[in-house]
Amino acid sequence: MSSENTTQENETTVEVMKNGPVLVYGKLHITHSDGTTETKDKTTAFCRCGASAKKPYCDGSHRKAGFEG
Ligand code: FES
Numbered sequence: 001m002s003s004e005n006t007t008q009e010n011e012t013t014v015e016v017m018k019n020g021p022v023l024v025y026g027k028l029h030i031t032h033s034d035g036t037t038e039t040k041d042k043t044t045a046f047c048r049c050g051a052s053a054k055k056p057y058c059d060g061s062h063r064k065a066g067f068e069g
Pocket residue numbers: 020021022046047048049050051052057058059060061062063
């Protein structure tokens with residue numbers, strides 16, 4: 001395996017949605033503020049509007065809150 005391939009495998013793609021969450025693609029190991037941990041696969045949506053009842057994740061509340069940003 002070349003070093004170029006290794007770099008690509010370790011890349012993380014982050015997408016900021018207009019008026020919505022931050023999407024992070026790939027496998028994530030998350031440590032919460034209470035010390036619990038979990039693993040996420042595929043796409044994880046993190047709240048950036050502050051209205052989610054499932055923080056740090058987006059639960060769609062940004063629409064109801066009229067979040068812009
Ligand atoms: S960004 Fe979706 S609930 Fe906050």
